[in-house]
Every structure is written in C-alpha cells, then in structure tokens.
Amino acid sequence: MHSTLRTFFCSLPLALASLSALAQTPAERVIIVSPVVGEVIDGAEKARFGLFPYYSADSFQDARFLRALAPDSAITLRTRLRDGRQVAKPFTFAEFQAAxxxxxxxxxxxxANPQPAAGTASSSQGTPELPGRSYSIELRSGTTFTGVLQTTAPDALEFxxxxLGLVTVQRSNLKRLSLLTTEQAAKGYTDAGNGTRIFFAPTARNLRQGEGYxxxxxxxLVGVNYGITDNISVGALVPLLPGVGGNVFAITPKVSGQISEKFSIGAGALYARAFGVGGGVxxxxxxxxxxxxxxxxxLGYGFADGKGASSSPVLLLGGAKRLSRGFSVxxxxxxxxxxxxxxxxxxxxxERYGGSxxxxxxxxxxxxxxxxxxxxTYRFGKHK
Structure with missing residues (x-):
C-alpha cells in the first residue's frame, strides 16, 4: 500500500505537467493557403492576387487562415482591420481551395508578364497601375465608374x-484610367475639367496640354479651346449667323502659372473683330x-484698335462649388x-459632356x- 501511494505521488507532478501542457495547446492552428503568401496575407498581397473582395483596401490590414485541431473541423479566415477590429469569416474547403x-x-x-514597378507608368495608358489605389475608369463604350484597383493581368484589370462589387475590365475595352487623388477618392469621383473658367469669365487655372473642349x-455662338502646354491655351469663338461668315470672330489666348498647389495666377485677352472693327479686354x-x-x-481693361487700354478697369469676383458628382453652382x-x-x-x-x-x-x-x-460643352483630347 505504501509503495502504491509513493508511486502515485511521485507520478502526480508529471501528470499535472502533462495536463498543463494540454491546456496550453492551442485549439486551432494557422494553415497556409499558398507558400506564395505564407501564413499572414497583408494588404499588398490581397490587392496583388485579388483576395477577399468583401474587405475594402482602405480598411484591410492583414489576414490568416485558421483551423481547429478537431478532425474535419471548419476553416476560418481571421481578418484584422485598420480600425483595430478582428473579423472571423467561415471558409469552406472549396473556398479555401479556390483561393x-x-x-x-x-x-x-x-x-510570365511582369507588371511595371509601383510608381511607373503602364505602356498602354500612361497611368501608374497601383493595386490598392482608387481610379476613375472610362470604357470605350462611354461607361465611366470609380473603383479600387485589386489586381492587374496582361489582358485585364480588376476593380x-x-x-457593382468586383468588376473585371478587359484592357482592350479600357479607354482611360485616371489615378484619383486622396481628396477625389474620398468623394468618389474625379474632376470634370480643370476649372479653367466660371461661365464666360476665365480663371487662372489653365487647360492641360492636349486637353480641349x-x-x-x-x-x-460656337467656340473651341485647347491647351498648347500646361501653361498656355488658346480659344476661338464664332457666331452661327447667316451671312456673317468670317466677318465676326473672337480669339482668347491665356497664359497662367501655378504658384502653389491651390493658387494660380494668369493673364490673357479676349480680342474680337466684327466687320473690320476690333477691340477687346x-x-x-x-x-x-x-x-x-x-x-x-x-482685373480687366478694355481696348480698341488704334487706342490704348481704358483708364476705368472692370473688377471680376467669381467662383465655383461642386455639390455632387454631376452638379456645381x-x-x-x-x-x-x-x-x-x-x-x-x-x-x-x-466626364465628357456638360451644360450650364x-x-x-x-x-x-x-x-x-x-x-x-x-x-x-464637349471635352476632347487628353483627359486626366
């Protein structure tokens, strides 16, 4: 009896240690969906391979697949979001295999087809293709939308x-791809034009090179304006009146420069001729x-052929405010x-058409x- 008790008490610490080890054994383990991404899938890998489209690129931080130790247990995708939350999403084996x-x-x-490095331009569009960034997309059919670029492939892009959820665009159908600024991405749309005028009055912002309307x-009255460079533009205006022909016209050259990100200065003129008499501002x-x-x-000064500028200036005060994707005051x-x-x-x-x-x-x-x-108005040419 004493021998049995002695054996029991001697074995007790080993038994307790074993129980403690079992208690500390994790109830689940990380499983690797592919050695390409490893145990933890970060935001760049999510965008690169088009994974987990139900989590936005802006909110996603990283994720891993977990599986309980019990036989035939379910797979869970545990995702960590940028706001600190953790989300568990059940995955079937078929979904895991599909990933x-x-x-x-x-x-x-x-x-087989390496993509340009981050920050470099794609050869077809001249726009950086950066997974995880927001873009304005224009198709050859005229359809436009905005989305976050998920993946790039030789023949297609996914947004x-x-x-609309996940949208695949064939490169052959893509007309223009415009990278949105942080401000534009927050609004969900790009600018419609470059803010070069109010109604008739000019601003100090200029048409970009190759852009026109x-x-x-x-x-x-029919007019056309075109950006010769990012700082020089020229326009013309003619009336659609019977018998007028080339007797009446106006030209509107403008030169401008950007002083800071939001401040520009410019100068220009509106010169018109009608039946041999000319003048302008x-x-x-x-x-x-x-x-x-x-x-x-x-500030503007009027002038006429053969005469200098008037001594009495005209002061311009104006502005524009965009209230929604399609409307400005x-x-x-x-x-x-x-x-x-x-x-x-x-x-x-x-994106192309407008009316005031x-x-x-x-x-x-x-x-x-x-x-x-x-x-x-109709915008043509280069469209950023």
Missing part, C-alpha cells in the same frame, strides 16, 4: 466598386482652390464704374434677374 488556385494562377501570370453658347486673374471648388479675383460678378452685373447659376457635368445655365443680374438699367447664358 489557393487563384493565387497560383495569378502568380504564374505575373511571372472593387461601391455599387467645344462649346455652344446660346445656340448662336486684357486681364489678369488669380485663382485659389481646386478644379471643383475655387474662387477668382481679376457658379457665380461671376463684374464691378465697373457704373455699377455691377453678373451671372449666377449651375452646371451639370460628366446662367441667370443675368445687375444694377442700374439691367435690374432684375433673367436667364441669359445657356451652354453645352
């Missing part, structure tokens, strides 16, 4: 969109803000010695407020 196959297939594609004003302007939201202060006010006059209204805008409606207001003989400025 493995996707990674292996994409890796073979990337090995995660807010409304056609416009029709009040049906009877020379001006200088300063604009603060972005292509969508800006304020402009300008605008105002331009001209202050001169006899009083003031201006246009106030709105603009509907898309301005109401005339003023002091003195003008009085009241009247619909006076109707415009349709």
């Amino acid at each position: 493995h196959d996707l990674i292996e297939r994409r890796q073979r594609e990337l090995d 995660m969109t807010k409304d 056609l416009q029709d004003i009040d049906i009877i 020379a001006y200088g302007v300063g604009t603060y803000g972005t292509a969508d939201d800006n304020a402009t202060l300008g 605008l105002n331009e006010t001209y202050i001169f010695s006899e009083g003031l006059a201006g246009l106030v209204g709105g603009r509907l805008q898309g 409606l301005g109401f005339l207001y003023g002091s003195g003989y003008i009085g009241g407020i009247y619909p006076a400025y109707l415009e349709l």
Whole structure:
C-alpha cells in the first residue's frame, strides 16, 4: 500500500505537467493557403492576387487562415482591420481551395508578364497601375465608374466598386484610367475639367496640354479651346449667323502659372473683330482652390484698335462649388464704374459632356434677374 501511494505521488507532478501542457495547446492552428503568401496575407498581397473582395483596401490590414485541431473541423479566415477590429469569416474547403488556385494562377501570370514597378507608368495608358489605389475608369463604350484597383493581368484589370462589387475590365475595352487623388477618392469621383473658367469669365487655372473642349453658347455662338502646354491655351469663338461668315470672330489666348498647389495666377485677352472693327479686354486673374471648388479675383481693361487700354478697369469676383458628382453652382460678378452685373447659376457635368445655365443680374438699367447664358460643352483630347 505504501509503495502504491509513493508511486502515485511521485507520478502526480508529471501528470499535472502533462495536463498543463494540454491546456496550453492551442485549439486551432494557422494553415497556409499558398507558400506564395505564407501564413499572414497583408494588404499588398490581397490587392496583388485579388483576395477577399468583401474587405475594402482602405480598411484591410492583414489576414490568416485558421483551423481547429478537431478532425474535419471548419476553416476560418481571421481578418484584422485598420480600425483595430478582428473579423472571423467561415471558409469552406472549396473556398479555401479556390483561393489557393487563384493565387497560383495569378502568380504564374505575373511571372510570365511582369507588371511595371509601383510608381511607373503602364505602356498602354500612361497611368501608374497601383493595386490598392482608387481610379476613375472610362470604357470605350462611354461607361465611366470609380473603383479600387485589386489586381492587374496582361489582358485585364480588376476593380472593387461601391455599387457593382468586383468588376473585371478587359484592357482592350479600357479607354482611360485616371489615378484619383486622396481628396477625389474620398468623394468618389474625379474632376470634370480643370476649372479653367466660371461661365464666360476665365480663371487662372489653365487647360492641360492636349486637353480641349467645344462649346455652344446660346445656340448662336460656337467656340473651341485647347491647351498648347500646361501653361498656355488658346480659344476661338464664332457666331452661327447667316451671312456673317468670317466677318465676326473672337480669339482668347491665356497664359497662367501655378504658384502653389491651390493658387494660380494668369493673364490673357479676349480680342474680337466684327466687320473690320476690333477691340477687346486684357486681364489678369488669380485663382485659389481646386478644379471643383475655387474662387477668382481679376482685373480687366478694355481696348480698341488704334487706342490704348481704358483708364476705368472692370473688377471680376467669381467662383465655383461642386455639390455632387454631376452638379456645381457658379457665380461671376463684374464691378465697373457704373455699377455691377453678373451671372449666377449651375452646371451639370460628366466626364465628357456638360451644360450650364446662367441667370443675368445687375444694377442700374439691367435690374432684375433673367436667364441669359445657356451652354453645352464637349471635352476632347487628353483627359486626366
């Protein structure tokens, strides 16, 4: 009896140690979906291989696959988000295998057709293809949308969109790919144009090189403007009136420069001729803000052929505010010695087409407020 008890008590520490070891043994273990990504899948790997589209690139930090030690136990994807939360998502074996196959297939594609390094431009579009960043996409069919680039392949790109989910775009169908700034990505759209004018009044922002637009004003006036460089643009305006021909026209050259990220200065002129008589306005302007939201202060002097500039200047105060993807409010006010006059209204805008409606207001003989400025525009050429 004493021998048995002695054996029992001698064995007890070993038994307790074994129980403690069992208690500390984890209930689940990490399983590797592919040696290409290893145990932990980070944000770059998620974007590179198009994994877990239900988590946005902005919120995802990393993830790993776990499996309980019990036989035939389920697989769990445990994801850590940037806000500190952890999310567990059950995975079937078929889903796990599909993730493995996707990674292996994409890796073979990337090995066979290496993509440009981050920060370099793609040869087809001249735009960096950076997984995890937001883009504005325009298809050859005219469809436009924004999305976060998930993966790149030799023949296709995949984007995660807010409304459509995961969208695959064949490169052959892609017309333009524009990388969005942080501000644009937060809004969910890119700028429509470069904010070069209000209604008729110019701003100090210029058309970018190769960018242009056609416009029709009040049906009877047709104009075109084009960016020769990022700092020099030129425009022309002619009336659509029978019998006028080349007897009436106007040209609008402008030179501008960017002083800081949001402040630009510029100078230009509007010169018009009608039946042998010419004159116009020379001006200088300063604009603060972005292509969508800006304020402009300008000073202009009138002149005529054979005469110098007038001694009485015209002061311009104006601005634009984009309220949504497709609508902005605008105002331009001209202050001169006899009083003031201006246009106030709105603009509907898309990636290529737009339209504006301005109401005339003023002091003195003008009085009241009247619909006076109707415009349709089409953007062409380079489109950033």
